[in-house]
Amino acid sequence: MFFKKKPYLPVSSGWLFSATKLVNPFFALLDPEVAHRLAVSAAARGWIPREKRPDPSNIGLEVWGRKFSNPIGLAAGFDKNAEAVDGLLGLGFGFVEVGSVTPVPQEGNPKPRIFRLPEGALINRCGFNGEGVVAVAKRLDAQHGKRKLDETSRNPSSSTDEAKHRGKAGPGILGVNLGKNKTSEDAAADYVQGVHTLSQYADYLVINVSSPNTPGLRMLQGRKQLEDLVKKVQAARDEMQWGKEGPPPLLVKIAPDLSKEDLEDIAAVALALCLDGLIISNTTVSRPDPVSKNPVAREVGGLSGKPLFNLSTNILKEMYVLTKGKIPLIGCGGVSSGGDAYQKIRAGATLVQLYTAFGYGGPALIPQIKAELAECLERDGFKFITEAVGVDCR
Numbered sequence: 001m002f003f004k005k006k007p008y009l010p011v012s013s014g015w016l017f018s019a020t021k022l023v024n025p026f027f028a029l030l031d032p033e034v035a036h037r038l039a040v041s042a043a044a045r046g047w048i049p050r051e052k053r054p055d056p057s058n059i060g061l062e063v064w065g066r067k068f069s070n071p072i073g074l075a076a077g078f079d080k081n082a083e084a085v086d087g088l089l090g091l092g093f094g095f096v097e098v099g100s101v102t103p104v105p106q107e108g109n110p111k112p113r114i115f116r117l118p119e120g121a122l123i124n125r126c127g128f129n130g131e132g133v134v135a136v137a138k139r140l141d142a143q144h145g146k147r148k149l150d151e152t153s154r155n156p157s158s159s160t161d162e163a164k165h166r167g168k169a170g171p172g173i174l175g176v177n178l179g180k181n182k183t184s185e186d187a188a189a190d191y192v193q194g195v196h197t198l199s200q201y202a203d204y205l206v207i208n209v210s211s212p213n214t215p216g217l218r219m220l221q222g223r224k225q226l227e228d229l230v231k232k233v234q235a236a237r238d239e240m241q242w243g244k245e246g247p248p249p250l251l252v253k254i255a256p257d258l259s260k261e262d263l264e265d266i267a268a269v270a271l272a273l274c275l276d277g278l279i280i281s282n283t284t285v286s287r288p289d290p291v292s293k294n295p296v297a298r299e300v301g302g303l304s305g306k307p308l309f310n311l312s313t314n315i316l317k318e319m320y321v322l323t324k325g326k327i328p329l330i331g332c333g334g335v336s337s338g339g340d341a342y343q344k345i346r347a348g349a350t351l352v353q354l355y356t357a358f359g360y361g362g363p364a365l366i367p368q369i370k371a372e373l374a375e376c377l378e379r380d381g382f383k384f385i386t387e388a389v390g391v392d393c394r
Helices: 011-029 034-045 086-090 133-154 160-166 187-201 217-221 223-238 260-272 306-322 338-346 357-359 365-379
Strands: 061-063 066-068 073-076 097-100 115-116 121-123 171-180 206-210 248-255 277-280 300-303 328-333 349-353
Touching: 011 034, 011 160, 011 328, 011 365, 034 086, 034 115, 034 357, 061 217, 073 365, 086 097, 086 160, 097 133, 097 206, 121 357, 133 187, 133 206, 171 187, 187 206, 187 223, 206 223, 217 223, 223 248, 223 260, 260 306, 277 306, 300 306, 306 328, 306 338, 328 338, 338 365, 349 357, 357 365
Parallel strands: 073 097, 073 349, 097 171, 171 206, 206 248, 248 277, 277 328, 328 349
Antiparallel strands: 061 066, 115 121, 121 300
């Protein structure tokens, strides 16, 4: 898609973002997991640009009573252990989702477990490697305390309502994605422990039942299994003490490799239990063209990136229709441009996430996507982004 060169602020204010393109070739030479580790460390140390420019006014929106300056978020899997929340939000993401976080630390699957494909894709079989809920809670607690201190010193008179709309992560919204340990026999207990330990720091929570790299996990997407699981997690969340803002919204992340009957069952559970949202979708075990012809495609694991776009967008559209547009959906899978994000929104997404494209494109991709998305909306006559949600399904 062609976009006029029409940045939403003077180009000079974004030179640091443009400069990051110079290091992308260096990261491409490294082992994918080493490159990922370096990127997280750089973000944690503040060695990345910080977005000072306001977002285009037509891409701001409110979801779950929280104000998002833009709908572009970073999906779970990048910052598994909440090491770099402040730095990543500082890049200009509207929201950042950390995790997946398991109750007990685990190494994940043997290395190598991340594989690049030239089609702008990745295959991963990491298997929920991470430091566990206790370590993540300590890190988020320290960050939360620092943010509160900074906010008080900068603006002692800021209201509770303003703080809520800023999100628990300060400027920007923080999601926490919960997983289960590989050896656990009680999935519900794992997610409940995550809720009890981490929900106080989250602007929203995600039950991840769709990673292909934890044996038996995707079976939890069945109607009876999902209904039982969501009820237990909702009960655990609701029995905790909450202030005026109430408990964090609860979402479920689903796979793109589902039948029409599976989708109907998930939609029925989501509507019956008043689920706050769905993330569509996780990685795929399929190998759509042109990836199927690549020898690397034989590696076991979930495929993400550009080849996933059509599959995940079609599932998104189906789920928007099945839920009658009553449940906020987060579109995830293959987004690498503002045009891609716009397609997700037209297909029913209220918010959009990316991950693989960020790994390939780096920080410079974020302002580019936002500017392109704003132009798509303006071109088609939408004054507000909410007007475009689901228009291709009506």
